[in-house]
Amino acid sequence: MRKLCTLELLSNLKINQFQSMRRTEVGLLISSLKGASKIGEIVDVSDKIASLNVDITCLMVFGKKYADKDLDEKGFKAMVKETAEVAAVPNLGDYFPYLGVLDLQGLTARMKTVAKVFDDFLEKIIDEHVRNKEDHKQTKDFVDTMMAIMESGDAEFEFDRRHVKAVLLDMFLAGMDTSSTTVEWVLSELIKHPQVMKKLQKELEDVIGLDRMVEESDLDNLEYLNMVIKEALRLHPVAPLLIPHASMEDCVVDGFHIPKASRVIVNIWAIGRDPKVWDEAEKFQPERFLGSDIDLRGRNFQLIPFGSGRRGCPGLQLGLVIIRFLVAQLVHCFDWELPNGMLPSDLNMDEYFGLVTTRAERLMAIPTYRLHK
């Protein structure tokens, strides 16, 4: 199943097919921020980024944008937040199975409610795709791709409508919060460190100039941008405990005996701030990656925001394209100021813990447009 997703949904070819969609959607965000810039409006940046990511994810997975009310009266962001929260809370039933049936924390009940909402929504979307099957779309969304595999019978394992729904939900949840939360953290760190912001803007000016907007094809030429993103992911890995793993064999790690079938939780948040590994670990200093070959692909265990190995994130490439493109646009097109004369150093960086760890407070800021056109 994982191989199928990697090859059919998250390959470079598939990522590139959605490039013009991302360009259009990010363009819409920039236009709306430009409007805010004209009147000096304070913008809820967290909300703007999250909404953009809901749209990008819906278009890629389901083929069209959905309004909040299409999911449930609570809406997408609230339901995704609820899912991440329920999934992250330690469940007593996992540790004392005889307590599981009692559901003392009410987690099973909450999970069932969330599952029903998503299931109804996915059933509706699949039915729509079946009805409109004859439409000849230029780019197949994830539902089309999964349904085609199901109908062809080519999968070498059981693959029916239940599996299609499971993959769609996985892709939707995994892709939604992670990229937008990372962009929020990167932008927060940049606003908090104006000298880093200036240096990144200078790179963007040198490579792109001020007469046109950034394109995805520019991203490989933006070295400092990559360093900034690595540094933000070191301090703010959005999945601070990765996803729980299980040891397949008895093993010894760093002198600790880990019996087969133990639940293993890797605290990458702590690794990212470990003073034994990083100089001045608490400081935001993208320059630490200058000339270093540490990358984000899971080879360097001191920096594994996407996990590592066979269960590492298969959406890494897609996630990085979205983050790099969006951060580059936001920083290239605008200067950012905090509201009510707040100093950058006073920006609150508290975290709100969940499977995905977000900012505790929304990021509010005033954009000023800085391109020539």
Ligand code: HEM
């Ligand atoms: C900033 C963006 C992202 C970050 C930081 C991130 C991070 C992670 C992490 C830490 C894991 C767990 C790895 C482990 O436990 O070893 C994971 C798993 C996963 N990610 Fe991502 N991810 C991002 C974006 C995406 C996107 C865009 C998608 C797809 C649309 C995606 C799909 C998945 C899936 C399906 C898994 C489960 C893989 C498995 O269990 O085998 N991720 N991700």
